[in-house]
Amino acid sequence: MKRTTTIIVLLLIVFGFLGALYFFWIKGQEDPITYTSESPTEETIIVKTVATGSIVPKEEILIKPNISGVIEQIFIDAGEYVEQGDLIAQIKVIPNASSLTSAKNNIASNQTALQTARINLQTQQASYDRQKALFDKGVISANDFEGINNAYLQAKQSVEQAKINVNSANQNYDIIKTGTTSGLGNIAQTQVRATVSGMVLDVPVKAGNQVIEANNFNEGTSIASIADIKQMIFEGKVDESEVGKIKEGLPLEITVGAIENKSFDAVLDYIAPKGIAENGAIQFEIKGTLKKIDSTFIRAGLSANASIILDKAEKVLAIKEALVQYDKETKKPYVEIEIGDQKFERKDIALGISDGIFVEVKNGISKTDKIKVWNQVQGVPKYAQQ
Numbered sequence: 001m002k003r004t005t006t007i008i009v010l011l012l013i014v015f016g017f018l019g020a021l022y023f024f025w026i027k028g029q030e031d032p033i034t035y036t037s038e039s040p041t042e043e044t045i046i047v048k049t050v051a052t053g054s055i056v057p058k059e060e061i062l063i064k065p066n067i068s069g070v071i072e073q074i075f076i077d078a079g080e081y082v083e084q085g086d087l088i089a090q091i092k093v094i095p096n097a098s099s100l101t102s103a104k105n106n107i108a109s110n111q112t113a114l115q116t117a118r119i120n121l122q123t124q125q126a127s128y129d130r131q132k133a134l135f136d137k138g139v140i141s142a143n144d145f146e147g148i149n150n151a152y153l154q155a156k157q158s159v160e161q162a163k164i165n166v167n168s169a170n171q172n173y174d175i176i177k178t179g180t181t182s183g184l185g186n187i188a189q190t191q192v193r194a195t196v197s198g199m200v201l202d203v204p205v206k207a208g209n210q211v212i213e214a215n216n217f218n219e220g221t222s223i224a225s226i227a228d229i230k231q232m233i234f235e236g237k238v239d240e241s242e243v244g245k246i247k248e249g250l251p252l253e254i255t256v257g258a259i260e261n262k263s264f265d266a267v268l269d270y271i272a273p274k275g276i277a278e279n280g281a282i283q284f285e286i287k288g289t290l291k292k293i294d295s296t297f298i299r300a301g302l303s304a305n306a307s308i309i310l311d312k313a314e315k316v317l318a319i320k321e322a323l324v325q326y327d328k329e330t331k332k333p334y335v336e337i338e339i340g341d342q343k344f345e346r347k348d349i350a351l352g353i354s355d356g357i358f359v360e361v362k363n364g365i366s367k368t369d370k371i372k373v374w375n376q377v378q379g380v381p382k383y384a385q386q
Contacts, residue, residue, distance in 0.1 A: 037338045037370035043318040043358045047311040048253075049245060051286060053236020055256060055302045057227030058289065061196050064220040068213045069093040069190065071205055076224065078203050082194045089192040089223050091211065107170060118159055125152065198226040201300055232290050232298055234266055234306050240275055240282040246308050247271070252288040253307040256298060264298075265291045268308060311353050318358040323371050324351070335365065336372035344372045 072092040076082060202225045205211065214220030234254050238246065252266035266288040275282035288306060324333050333351055336344035347369075352360030365371070 036373045040317050040319045040367050042315050044314045045355050047353050048307045048309050049242045051236040051238045051306045055232050055298050055304050056235050057300055058231040058233045060225050060227040062222040063224045064214050065192050065211050071207050071209050076200050078200050080200045084197045086194045091190045198228045201225045234288040237283040243284045251309045254304055256302050256304045258302050313353050313360050316360045318360050321359045338370040
């Protein structure tokens with residue numbers, strides 16, 4: 001029994017020794033890790049956040065009629081450029097029977113009042129003539145003649161006022177019937193004209209459509225929208241997590257999806273004071289005025305992205321963020337500088353701004369230093385592995 005136990009123990013020792021020899025042989029076949037190095041470079045580092053939105057005109061003017069009716073003819077199409085005062089549409093007024101009848105009755109009533117005033121004036125004129133002759137002969141006093149004169153003047157004023165009322169009633173009748181009248185200029189007008197110069201963006205109506213004038217109860221029907229396409233702005237939204245990082249006056253870099261290989265400079269000039277809940281997150285509206293469009297035609301409503309530049313460092317000494325290590329206790333950043341063949345020395349560094357790929361190095365290393373790529377496997381950096 002003792003002999004069997006001894007043999008088993010000896011066999012275990014032999015197999016363990018052989019296993020150890022095999023393990024060290026395998027380890028000897030593996031290539032040792034050879035660390036590569038990278039040198040700092042000169043980079044322009046931009047820290048930015050991105051907002052999505054669209055390009056819209058700075059001011060879009062809606063052209064509305066100043067009278068209700070039916071569009072008889074439209075003279076412009078979307079995309080055309082118009083000058084202020086150009087004819088846009090012609091409106092045909094469809095009179096309301098009740099209003100037309102009321103206007104006719106008003107004319108008749110005012111004409112009757114005018115006739116009565118004229119008869120009264122004739123009476124006062126005769127009385128005035130008689131009293132004036134007596135006054136000239138000294139038969140009546142100046143006080144008595146003054147009363148007759150005042151009555152005569154009042155009769156003349158009544159006639160003039162009656163004439164004005166008749167004219168007003170006639171004009172009102174003309175407006176109800178035809179939409180216009182003489183003597184009012186553009187106050188009542190069936191011709192709709194452009195109030196500003198610019199490009200016609202949209203014509204939402206067509207001939208035969210009914211239109212309503214703007215009043216206290218209705219904003220009116222828009223016949224066309226006009227804007228100056230040389231003055232465009234970016235309208236977008238940023239998340240609540242980013243709104244605290246931005247402020248008015250920051251530069252924007254606008255890229256339009258439909259225009260490849262071209263960007264436009266802008267300035268952030270508006271941040272909404274109140275956010276709006278969208279898809280479970282709070283979004284804040286922002287606006288930025290494009291500085292210069294040149295000859296590029298940007299269609300209103302095109303989708304665009306705005307890179308809001310939070311910070312920028314031009315042509316500074318920089319390294320890849322993956323090369324930076326941090327002390328476990330002090331949390332201070334450092335890199336390892338190559339001082340010989342696979343020999344490295346720790347160097348503490350001071351970092352500046354970072355764009356997530358490159359980070360600015362303010363001091364601690366020079367451009368000629370070679371920095372150890374510490375996070376690599378078999379000579380390939382981890383950040384370069386896919």
